[in-house]
Amino acid sequence: MVIGPPEIVKDKFDIVVVDESHRLRRRVNLGPYYGAFDTACDKLGLDKNNCSELDWVAQQSDISILFYDETQSIKPSDAKKKTLTH
Numbered sequence: 001m002v003i004g005p006p007e008i009v010k011d012k013f014d015i016v017v018v019d020e021s022h023r024l025r026r027r028v029n030l031g032p033y034y035g036a037f038d039t040a041c042d043k044l045g046l047d048k049n050n051c052s053e054l055d056w057v058a059q060q061s062d063i064s065i066l067f068y069d070e071t072q073s074i075k076p077s078d079a080k081k082k083t084l085t086h
Contacts, residue, residue, distance in 0.1 A: 009056055
């Protein structure tokens with residue numbers, strides 16, 4: 001099954017594989033996505049100012065496998081490498 005970050009908040013998963021996990025967003029420079037980001041954080045009981053879509057994956061899966069390429073991280077909202085050690 002292929003899903004995007006907003007769908008992960010709807011259910012729990014045994015294993016989640018994230019390709020291009022460097023593109024998981026933080027609450028920085030999100031434009032019109034701020035509302036959906038905040039709603040997802042509220043639904044998961046997370047602080048919208050201190051979490052990211054990576055936190056959503058970690059919370060909604062028993063095991064998460066992340067493929068991360070820091071040389072492709074170009075946006076200020078992209079997940080930082082140091083946060084992948086959840």
